Amino acid sequence: MLHSQFEGWLDTETPKHKSFELPGAKPHYNPDRPGQVQHIRLDLDLDIPNQRYQGTCSIQIQPICDGIEHLTLDAVDLQIDAVQVGPVAQPFDYDGEFLNIRLLTPTRAGQPFTVAIAYRVEHPQRGLYFIAPDEHYPNKATQVWTQGEDEDSRYWFPCFDYPGQLATSEIRVRVPKPLMAISNGELIETQEDGDFKIFHWSQQEVHPTYLMTLAVGDFAELRDEWNGKPVTYYVEKGREADARRTMGKTPQMIEFFSQAYGYPYAYPKYAQVCVEDFIFGGMENTSTTLLTDRCLIDERAAIDNRGSESLVAHELAHQWFGDLVVIKHWSHAWVKEGMATYSEVMWTEREYGADEAAYYRLNEARSYLSEDSSRYRRPMVTHIYREAIELYDRHIYEKGACVYHMIRRALGDELFTRAIHAFVNDHAHQTVETIDLLRSIDKTTGRNLQFLFDQYVFRGGHPDFKVSYSWDNDSQLAKLTVTQTQAQDGDTPSTNGLFDLKIPIGFGYSDRPSDPTVFTLRLHEREQTFYLPLPKKPQFVSFDVGNHTLKTVTLDYPLAELKAQLKSDPDPLSRMFAAEAIAKKGGLEGVRALAEALQSDPFWGVRAEVASNLASIKLDQATEALVAGLQDSEARVRRAVVSALGKIKTLASYHALKPVVEQGDASYYVEAAAMGAIAHVATSDFNGESKQDEVLALLRLALETRAGWNEVVRSGAIAGLSKLKTSEAALDLILQYTALGVPQALRLAAIRALGVVASGQSDTNLQRILDRLDELAGESFFLTQVSVASALGSMETPKAIAILQSLADQTPDGRVRRRAEEFIQKVRDAIGKDKAVKKLQQELDQLKKDNQDLRSRLEALEAKSKES
Numbered sequence: 001m002l003h004s005q006f007e008g009w010l011d012t013e014t015p016k017h018k019s020f021e022l023p024g025a026k027p028h029y030n031p032d033r034p035g036q037v038q039h040i041r042l043d044l045d046l047d048i049p050n051q052r053y054q055g056t057c058s059i060q061i062q063p064i065c066d067g068i069e070h071l072t073l074d075a076v077d078l079q080i081d082a083v084q085v086g087p088v089a090q091p092f093d094y095d096g097e098f099l100n101i102r103l104l105t106p107t108r109a110g111q112p113f114t115v116a117i118a119y120r121v122e123h124p125q126r127g128l129y130f131i132a133p134d135e136h137y138p139n140k141a142t143q144v145w146t147q148g149e150d151e152d153s154r155y156w157f158p159c160f161d162y163p164g165q166l167a168t169s170e171i172r173v174r175v176p177k178p179l180m181a182i183s184n185g186e187l188i189e190t191q192e193d194g195d196f197k198i199f200h201w202s203q204q205e206v207h208p209t210y211l212m213t214l215a216v217g218d219f220a221e222l223r224d225e226w227n228g229k230p231v232t233y234y235v236e237k238g239r240e241a242d243a244r245r246t247m248g249k250t251p252q253m254i255e256f257f258s259q260a261y262g263y264p265y266a267y268p269k270y271a272q273v274c275v276e277d278f279i280f281g282g283m284e285n286t287s288t289t290l291l292t293d294r295c296l297i298d299e300r301a302a303i304d305n306r307g308s309e310s311l312v313a314h315e316l317a318h319q320w321f322g323d324l325v326v327i328k329h330w331s332h333a334w335v336k337e338g339m340a341t342y343s344e345v346m347w348t349e350r351e352y353g354a355d356e357a358a359y360y361r362l363n364e365a366r367s368y369l370s371e372d373s374s375r376y377r378r379p380m381v382t383h384i385y386r387e388a389i390e391l392y393d394r395h396i397y398e399k400g401a402c403v404y405h406m407i408r409r410a411l412g413d414e415l416f417t418r419a420i421h422a423f424v425n426d427h428a429h430q431t432v433e434t435i436d437l438l439r440s441i442d443k444t445t446g447r448n449l450q451f452l453f454d455q456y457v458f459r460g461g462h463p464d465f466k467v468s469y470s471w472d473n474d475s476q477l478a479k480l481t482v483t484q485t486q487a488q489d490g491d492t493p494s495t496n497g498l499f500d501l502k503i504p505i506g507f508g509y510s511d512r513p514s515d516p517t518v519f520t521l522r523l524h525e526r527e528q529t530f531y532l533p534l535p536k537k538p539q540f541v542s543f544d545v546g547n548h549t550l551k552t553v554t555l556d557y558p559l560a561e562l563k564a565q566l567k568s569d570p571d572p573l574s575r576m577f578a579a580e581a582i583a584k585k586g587g588l589e590g591v592r593a594l595a596e597a598l599q600s601d602p603f604w605g606v607r608a609e610v611a612s613n614l615a616s617i618k619l620d621q622a623t624e625a626l627v628a629g630l631q632d633s634e635a636r637v638r639r640a641v642v643s644a645l646g647k648i649k650t651l652a653s654y655h656a657l658k659p660v661v662e663q664g665d666a667s668y669y670v671e672a673a674a675m676g677a678i679a680h681v682a683t684s685d686f687n688g689e690s691k692q693d694e695v696l697a698l699l700r701l702a703l704e705t706r707a708g709w710n711e712v713v714r715s716g717a718i719a720g721l722s723k724l725k726t727s728e729a730a731l732d733l734i735l736q737y738t739a740l741g742v743p744q745a746l747r748l749a750a751i752r753a754l755g756v757v758a759s760g761q762s763d764t765n766l767q768r769i770l771d772r773l774d775e776l777a778g779e780s781f782f783l784t785q786v787s788v789a790s791a792l793g794s795m796e797t798p799k800a801i802a803i804l805q806s807l808a809d810q811t812p813d814g815r816v817r818r819r820a821e822e823f824i825q826k827v828r829d830a831i832g833k834d835k836a837v838k839k840l841q842q843e844l845d846q847l848k849k850d851n852q853d854l855r856s857r858l859e860a861l862e863a864k865s866k867e868s
Helices: 240-247 250-261 307-317 334-352 354-374 395-411 413-427 434-445 450-456 559-568 572-585 587-600 604-614 620-629 635-645 651-663 668-682 692-705 709-723 728-736 744-760 763-776 782-793 798-810 814-831 835-867
Strands: 035-047 052-063 070-074 079-085 092-094 098-102 113-122 128-131 143-146 167-176 180-183 186-193 196-207 214-217 219-226 229-236 270-275 288-292 325-327 430-432 464-472 477-484 501-508 517-523 527-533 540-543 552-556
Touching (some): 143 270, 219 250, 229 250, 240 307, 250 413, 270 307, 334 395, 395 434, 413 434, 464 540, 477 517, 501 559, 572 604, 587 620, 668 692, 744 782
Parallel strands (some): 325 430, 464 552
Antiparallel strands (some): 052 113, 070 098, 143 214, 464 477
């Protein structure tokens, strides 16, 4: 799914990080098993116009021991009509959450029996979703789809709803023509029944209940194949070309992952079904993945959107990690989610090369680092939580991917492949825990990576390195001082502070940049200094050659070495880190180095990072360099350039951005970014002249004329409006687009924008925003609730807290509940800030702006003086 226990009960949080465990968190364990579930059969009759269904759930169980007289099944908000074993009715109690069955005949070990539960559901709120047109969205498709992970299968059929039970399954469902039903496994039969049709699907490979699925709709079906097995894509009719564009590489991916994991794709078919209003990006139901229809890209989006391709790869990878090899308990979800996320990196490397994969991996790391610094720090493996869905965060996805890469780096490609092959083959169609991965590594390679798991998996955090370098010409020694700034004095590697790692340090020369002199250093103290002999002074220094370690790093090198690193280091990530360090030093010489890299670096990712860093240097020459970058042939670089120009509040930046807003760009994303950027620039006062009215007119025109794919461009216009925080007209426009009937993607963008624009509005307008968010909080759609919570979390008024608390109390979704509670604390913290500090910061920002022109001219004069 796409968005840990050993030592899980220990308090490993450092004081500067918020706790993952919210009030009410407790240890969670799998329940006792009355026996092994062998087979689940659902016979369902859908009444789609009335959004209800009825049916029978039959569960075949092989008892483990004699004398069991009671069964307790998870079953939430169902109407239970009858329970039978064979022809004999069984007494039961049902409290709306658990179905307690009293078996008239106690179990006998090894003698299977089947319990059949007749039940009905009306207007389900979770588990199974009815999608239908209404007065606000008359063109919406009629669909039914399910979502089981984490523990939502219990909302659409009675079951033992945890991943530790694996069983075969079948679904027989009656739907009105011309709709079709897609489910797990093989379609073994279809039957005509007047105006209805019955589809019968059978899944003969064992899997957990959360991976059972059903999708119903009037789909177009497109067919590919892999090794004779059907590979199918189901989309709304009329979007066949988008389906091919988005999912057409699936057969190649199946072949790639079959080789990478050492186990051929295990199921009789692979289907991908794109559905409306899906609450995740995708869900890896066994042999039948559901995807949001927003992943379908058109020709223009394909210019610079690889997210959909990565989503397809992620969910497909789960067919091995998650479906074939199943986690025994939610606390080990990183094993599957980390590998599925790392498989995005692996596919990127295979399809686009090593530099692309390295940059992809860096951004995965950044995603985790952002959560670690802004939300909480936690072990990847923990069984202490309130709801299992809370575990589905950036720690198990992005950090998990980085850990898999570190395992690969520690073992080398050959041994890593051997270990992964053994892990998958030894545990196919079984459940696993984290320790099983460690044991597979030890079994196949002889390597003990417990040290790595102890530091990165079973406790929270990562090292923050500061690296200082100098050269002693007399002794021909490089002096390197490395500090783990996250650690406190007295910390040891056995606490959460220090890390004990071996890091390769490369000393490079511009005449042979790909052949550095490398020393591998053990870093295990808070501060260590090394003196390293070299035949001559190096031109540049690479800390962590290849940048394979999950970390943050601050480089304190002389400017000459940083410039050489930016120009000559073969590793694109090292060049990015050099660009960041150069920008921190500032000055005209730094601008020139970055400007050259923006024009000449061979990898677009470096050019994009350089653009972002140029914006932090408050010199007019930095603006000039960025304006030149608008001509870059790579859309992703142009996007970074316009975003960077948006951080420079000058007339030059404004005039550079205006043509992009007016004339557009080949890329949706560049165009959208330009709208947000120009609005941010327009909030400045240009010698008494305001550009806000002009920008407001531009954004209004964009909203009226630029509807298109996934509303990317118009959402960019909404983001721009939210920057005009003192404008009542901007607020009026944003509020207009929060109405029902507005395309969903645009409406959600407008809801989120209310929180941003609120900070500059009058008290009267602030109340209008709060009243509107209060209304929206009453809607049941998950994405609406998330957007409302996000908007309220951006505000600094006690009134936002009340709405957030009401949302937290009423929502049935654990993700919304947690976010709302986190935002409550964020708002409280914001309210408590010292207002004088804010005022001082505003004055300081103005002073920096006033001095920029003077500093730019002084730098230019000084440069001319040196040249003469």
